[in-house]
Amino acid sequence: MTTDATVLPVRGAAPYDVVIGHGVSARVVDLLGDAPTRVALVVSDTLRGLAAPIEKALAERYALTVIEIPEGEQAKAAATAITCWEALGEAGFTRSDAVVTFGGGATTDLGGFVAATWLRGVRVVHVPTTLLAMVDAAVGGKTGINTGAGKNLVGSFFEPSGVLCDLAFLASLPHAELVAGMGEVVKCGFIADPEILRLVEQTPDVDAVLDPAGPVLRELVERAIAVKIDVVVADLKETGGADGHPGREVLNYGHTLAHAIERAEDYGIRHGEAVAIGCVFVAEVAHRSGLLSAATLERHRTAFGRVGLPIGYDAAAFADLLATMRVDKKSRGAQLRLIVLEESDGVLSPRVLAAPDEQVLAESYAALGSAS
Template identity: 65%
Template sequence: MSDTVLPVTGAAPYDVVVGTDLPGRLPQVLGGGVQRVAVIFSDDLGELVRPVLESLATAYDVTVLPIPDGERAKAATVVASCWEALGEAGFTRSDAIVTFGGGATTDVGGFVAATWLRGVRVVHVPTTLLGMVDAAVGGKTGINTRSGKNLVGSFHEPAGVLCDLAHLRSLPRAELVAGLGEVVKCGFIADPRILDLVEAADPAGLTADSAVLRELVERAIRVKIDVVVSDLKETGGSGGHPGREVLNYGHTMAHAIERAEGYTVRHGEAVAMGCVYVAELAARAGTLAPEVVARHHTAFAHVGLPTTYSGASFEELHAAMKVDKKARGSQLRFVVLTDLAVPAVLSGPSEVDLRSAYEVLATGRAVSR
């Protein structure tokens, strides 16, 4: 099957390419005038990244920058070590960075690119489903602090994104399933056809070489492209649409769960639980019909994602949600649905509703309202 090229328009246009065996496209995407390329990659992908390093070494001076795996990479100390390495290698504004790894790697590598000399070119090569459909597209970069997730960051659009589905062949099954959390989320917020495909699929058949998985990847990427093109820096949508903030559907609770678990829970798993929570919250606010709420439980569960969480108390999660980026002052704000693919913002829900929705999340059983 031929590669699919999904253009991202705007002030700094670029392409997202979906296909297999894509390293040969790197020189074209990097563009002219580049002498030095730093490859920032997860240190557990040493063998997988080798073809990329060998391909680049024929045309560029390559600096190899392994970073810790997963959320451990998203720390100021890691970013600082990358800055020092770029300085020692003599990186100039015309040089470039390539990231290779999951969403945490693209977040960190993108932030390094955004901040070195106030911005150098970056190309993302995501190796996880989560990275392909979420982190690598849209220009958001960031690192964590003790106070919360992604609280320090910048917007820095890539020069291109290469989603090589061949990399998913070596991805642990649990990681692939976790990536489906963001895919199913896209079905709820913008493209219900995604839900139809997921619900009709045999979950075991959703593999790297599956035509259905490829369609799901491309549809989820299109959802994200459509959103970020209209609202790159999350300044707001029009006609009541939350704009780019819609991509954070379920993320307020998801980030609270991740923090409570010391970032040991997979992001896509947390998103699934967060979406179930916010659907229950919307039901209590009177904006979402019971059948759509129920579909949240069943769609995520169908592919093997968790839909309950009781590992932390309501009080602990409530406190974590208060430092979420979407909060305004002391008021919590949630992206909710009023119907499939009809998002809105719910500001300042009552603690009674917040707690009641948590009780469903914790037990999996509806409570009286």
């Protein structure tokens, strides 16, 4: 078993640990302990081979049910959740049993939602296999599925019993998926941890930033997870922060447009790619609203762009995207709300921009096309 693990405690109402390191997925049985009789492993069909060691370990200790789900966002559908619930029912799952998710963010969201809703909640342990899932979906207790109206509109807050971020899995991740995961990492740099931006911008060889075996990417993973932990411990259910801070909503920086783009693309664009575009968009909005300097707007373009993320977009009509944004989870009634950054003496502070000027929104979106 690995000895290089970093343990980041989440000390909210339901405490758990996020364990980061090479080989830490082997700890899944120790984490579950003796309480469960039955365990369900939720895994996409394409990752069944990668999950084989965990599947074997679980089968040796528990009555194991393997639930195969579709790959990616296609998994986050009501029909898939029903399939999972039926499998748990057939296996006789009780409240002392547990679910283990193995895969990317969609698997974590779907599997967490199934665990949250079966018998009103059974234990769940997440084993994220992508950079995006490690720094975002697996931590914080948000679960959900998509509907025709939009992304993650049906869901619940349900914290896991533990998260095992095995960095060894990143070595088998396609390069494009690794790059996409950096969308959430760089976002964390802007909203809370400038050291993330320094590492991304000033590491001489950008390949070192994306090296799954290297120290830079590990530090970025740990820092991004630490940002998310700090936010969710302070505001688990998005009730708001103190002194005008948006609370947990700050994690949705760039996500309002990002989710609209994902829907417009029928989820053919990677989430982290859409987030990068969305962050540049809200930086444009903040700049044109007098909140953000031109230099910090440009820094958004260079930081996301340096790791290979898109910073421009004009593939959908803005009117259609705006209609989708109006039903975003952060909206209140007919009022669109964006998370933006306000700059004062070089210090960035997140805030909510309610009812932004539609002309500013249109001009900001048009600027994305000129950057592509």
